[in-house]
Amino acid sequence: QQKVQQSPESLSVPEGGMASLNCTSSDRNFQYFWWYRQHSGEGPKALMSIFSDGDKKEGRFTAHLNKASLHVSLHIRDSQPSDSALYFCAARDYAQGLTFGLGTRVSVFP
């Protein structure tokens, strides 16, 4: 069973619209969370990290963490064609590497 589950699997958003991605963990050892973005043919690139309950905003991206429910979300406002990519939620405890979800594919259409 995936320890990090993402929804939806795919998402189509109009240019200028809002995209909302969700992530839930089943492992309470996870303390730290990241959102990564991967364009086709490239490696994943970190978008933002979130370690504390509440919201964190960086430009057009806002992440929200609720540690009690182990739920993380990512909201992309004013979506651009360059935002079309595969988005991963990743979680980590105090050691080892990251545990990734299966990803949400975002497509921004004109």
Place this chain on the structure above:
Amino acid sequence: EAAVTQSPRNKVAVTGGKVTLSCNQTNNHNNMYWYRQDTGHGLRLIHYSYGAGSTEKGDIPDGYKASRPSQENFSLILELATPSQTSVYFCASGDAGGGQDTQYFGPGTRLLVL
């Protein structure tokens, strides 16, 4: 931006052959990682290292060895390659930070085992 490079970018190997994937980072990061990416599984951790001379098993280490001869270099070795090891492999680096370090990924190596 952290710089992580991988070689080769593409590799075709035969079943039973030996394959070595190389990774280099110029950021002086202590930690380095190897992941594989497969449809339906996302990215999964194979091996990682806390510094030169150290290697640790990740979540799916069977069939793989790792080597960290220096701070900058981290290799993944498939002694006897199998078709199930056909995948895209990513190397990443990150600084030690009690689990809070962001990992920076290379461009990936696409491996096909025939």
